[in-house]
Amino acid sequence: MNDTHLKFVFKITVIGDGGVGKTSLIKKYTEGTFEEDYISTVGAQFSFYDEKINGDECKLYFWDIAGQKEFEFLRSDFYEESKAAIIVCSLEENNLGKESLNHLVDWYEDLNNNCGDIPVVIFANKVDLIDEENLDEGYVQSFIKEKNTIGVYRTSAKTGQGVTDAFRKIIRELYEKYKSNI
Template identity: 60%
Template sequence: MPSTKEKFVFKITVIGDGMVGKTSLIKKFTQGSFQTDYIRTIGAQFSKYKQNIEGDTCTLSIWDIAGQDEFFFLRPSFYKESKAAIIVYSLEDNQLGKDSFKHISNWHNDIKKFCGKIPLILLGNKVDLIDKNILDESKMLKLAQKREFLGHFITSALTGEGVIKAFQVIINELYHKYKKLDDFLKMKV
């Protein structure tokens, strides 16, 4: 249970296929670092991050959920109490990129099934590995609008491009949503 100072505690779940860079994105955002060696997530990993917004401290519990199929049975328990989710896919022009883009709908349906209508953003990661001139953002934006994502962001965990901006959108959305609720409840007392 959060203390009175920590009234804004949010669980954000990061999902997507294995090897799309979920762990690296979280590390870049929370620690400012990038690890070159791939270490597979087993089940889930957890990171904490604190940020002040308008004089209030927001504590984020960021859950990095393994994307490999063998962990599918664990996901519902990991999704519980998520206040928002980030779906990550790879922009790479290879099978991983194609498959991870195709699977966005599956991840979207999965999180909606267990969490209902929570704020979602979509991240196309690994932009540093492709030629930006051939990037067709219209297809991605169309999908983001159709699925009612708060936004679509092009990111690179290696360079940091788009990472902070993407996380800030979801954090600000949560803060303002729950700040309104907190203010409303104070008025009722």
């Protein structure tokens, strides 16, 4: 290899209940979504986020996997060879929000069974719809401690809060991990 700069591509699986805003979040802050309607028929959308770290090109390559029950049969196959995962839940104070929090553990275990112990980040989404001062994050905090995840980020596709910071955290984490293996 004559090039001193390296090129990394990390597959990131994005999961969570249907309707929590996975696609809106990822799509708004990434590029390259390809023929959305076609990809949806096979249960995933693809996009990427890239950044240069120490001159090396790093790319997070997102597999935004449909959360609906109908796509359950495909999901585990779509996880294959993921280097990290984002589990998205909603902070909305309604059934969808509460269930998405309760299901965090199910998503985590599903992922763990298929990919092993890969880094996981929680996106607590739709933060713009709630009053952050009164937010009780006790459940999420105990979850991330127990499951040894990278962290939790309060995110909003509407205001942009949290998303880029989280992507940067993931990309650096993976870069450091895999660069040191070379």
